[in-house]
Amino acid sequence: MNGQISDFPLKRFAEFLDQRRNAHVDFLRRLIQTDTTVIGHGWDGGNEAAGQRLVRERLAALGCEIDEFIPDNDRLAKYRDAEGNLGHIYDNRPIVVGTYRGGNGRSLILNGHIDTMPVDSPEQWRCNPFGAEVVDGRVYGRGACDMKGGLAAAIMAVEALVEFGIEPKGNVIIQSVVDEEGGGNGTLAVCDRGYRADAAIITEPTNLEVRPAGMGFLLFEVTTSGRALHSSLKWQGVNAIEKAIKLIESLQELEHRWMMTRRHLLLPPPTINLGVIEGGSASSTVPDRCTFKICLHYLPTDDPDGFGTQVEQEIVDTLMQTSRGDGWLSDNPPVIRKYQAGAGFETSVDHPLVNIITEAFSEISGQRAAVTGCGFGCDARHVNKIAGTPTVVFGPGDPSAAHSVNEVLPLDQYFRAIEVLAMTIYRWTRS
Template identity: 35%
Template sequence: MKNRKEALQAALSCLDETSLLDLTRKLIAIPSHHGLENPEREMAAYLERFLAEAGLTVCRRLTAGGRFNVIATLGKNRSPEKTLMLNGHMDTVGVENMKGDPFSGEIVDGKIFGRGSVDMKAALASMIHAVLAVKEAGIPLEGQVVFAGVADEELWNAGTRDLVARGPRTKYAIVGEPTGLRIDHGHRALEWIEIVIRGRAAHGGTPERGVNAIEKAGKLLRILCDELLPAINERTHPITGPSTLNLGQIFGGTQPSTVAGECVIRLDRRWIPGESTESVLDELREIIRRLREDDPDYDGDVRNMRDMAMNTVGQPPLLTAPDSPLVRRLSEALSRFGPSPRLGAFPGWTDGGILSSAGGIETVVFGPGDLSVAHSDREFCPVDEVIRSCPVYISTLLDLCL
């Protein structure tokens, strides 16, 4: 190829939109939801065969958690500065209470339906077809593109943690979570935190002989809502947006006629640069300490629900400058194919945090579909966004790896 423009036209001529949608539907049809013994096993085996038959260098690799990643590469990798990872998770949340067949992949009114359609099998199919279009066009890459279909994103991120630990490493990465084709160059870190308040069980007819853990938890909740939450809401960062705390679960006691001997509160805590795992745990522990000072019967502990021995990486923030090379190239690609480039922060957490903070890889989140319908009882991805995302991936791939 004489130049990038010719290379791009050659790759676009090899893009088959019908095959792209067929692959999306096939991936939706393969169950990979949590609740299965090994959620990604069947899908990983299928992708390994599909990518090998397409002529890519591919391997299906076992992670520490006994789950599989699928890694495929294209290019000579003569320059580490010209390497890009297209990263997407193969697992999905469960299918309980879904309306209709969760694995149908049916297309109705311009939408493709099924569990994982938007989160994120449509993006996986689009990324794969971007790589295949470049290969079929015979474009020799100076660098290398890596497709990484990863395991366990919906819980503890074993797949991408394995990539960071064992490679391959790249200069740039795109995580295909649904952004509505907006370039999200940052997001907050995430911790799931459990607070256990212990009391003393007694018969409900003689409550004075017990210590009611639910009553004690009420004191903690008042402080969380009246003091800590307003303070957290004041913390913000120009890339990630504001810090947050969500009271996600509370349960305690055994029956109405027994004084509750224990009450458990579980929190979702999204933190930003300037905070840390330890700082968010410590401010909760400080509240428990204050309550204990005022009430000698107060007994509570704060713990991170993540196994911090097994997962030392955690779920850190994603931080990429808005004027970074990757953001610029994606913006240029969007300008070529539409819609107009938009930048933002992803509202959820993604494997991009691990690639960015732990892997030192310049990373953004970019993919088709709306996050609000992910995990829903009628999940879907707009067909036009699936189709429009692929030329953007192709153009960015060539700009960075050619």
């Protein structure tokens, strides 16, 4: 512990948090019990309003200035990051931002999404997905992990500091956004509204790992055409599925090259996942059409312009080069359509916020903090890129529990997240 940060009353504050545990669990359970599912990935709206009311009441009681507004598609249209996500319905889906005015110290954004994925098969759950049952120190429910745990932890951390009497010395901006599961327009709208700070923490589930970098993603649909005929005359037709296989093999070679050559300190090599393939109507017919969809995850270091343009070009070049070597495909090139994209993000591992949060974790847990990267896409990219804010992802819960049946959050991680976030807010706003 160094002199600058030793003033935090670690022991007394931990005792205070222990007494507040029931209150902290109650708030989390109420959030989980309130349905805030997105509908049709945001294209058909969402149910976030009641959950946002709980958040707004809690932030207002804490003394935060409240700003409530709904995303505006017309305003979002100017952002390339909204590509593929414009036109979502936002009726009754307010974003809630609570600003705690702490003074002139360094400011901090705490960002989380209130929306959750829908519950597709409630009968497969061991308990009611909106029951927030606590069993063996774990709370079950849709959104428990992704990410009502992280959102509640951020609010409870600020509340605990204020109630304990060691309030933040800079502004803390708590953003409870909608439509993250629809692609991230909620946070884009918050950035568009002008919210800026000296740093930001996105409290998505990371198993309490500190993640200052994340991968970008691109989704493509590729369609090949052929010439349909009875299979007995196959040599006179053109098989669109076989042409697609040729293209897919070239993408696998590209993926292999990436795996051998692309390296990042915190992140795995880029990958290309073939997720969907559709084509043909009968085994006795030469298919005249095949469509496949790929999702690729790429490194922020392979993205000089922040829009994945370079990686997109590599995909297009690979497909077109393969096509030029094929008599049919050179005359009938595949139709390539990018239909969704999200940039990666990166904050230096030496950034002071990374130091403060890893030291807080170590002091509280007695263990070394793991500093890793985010394989999944999240709103960190908007805060980092659009708002130009150094951003770290850190939150309770195992990311593999997100979107799953029997989604669960271990409460010990929730309590620890509150404590680490509180200490981080305290020190960051005084640093």
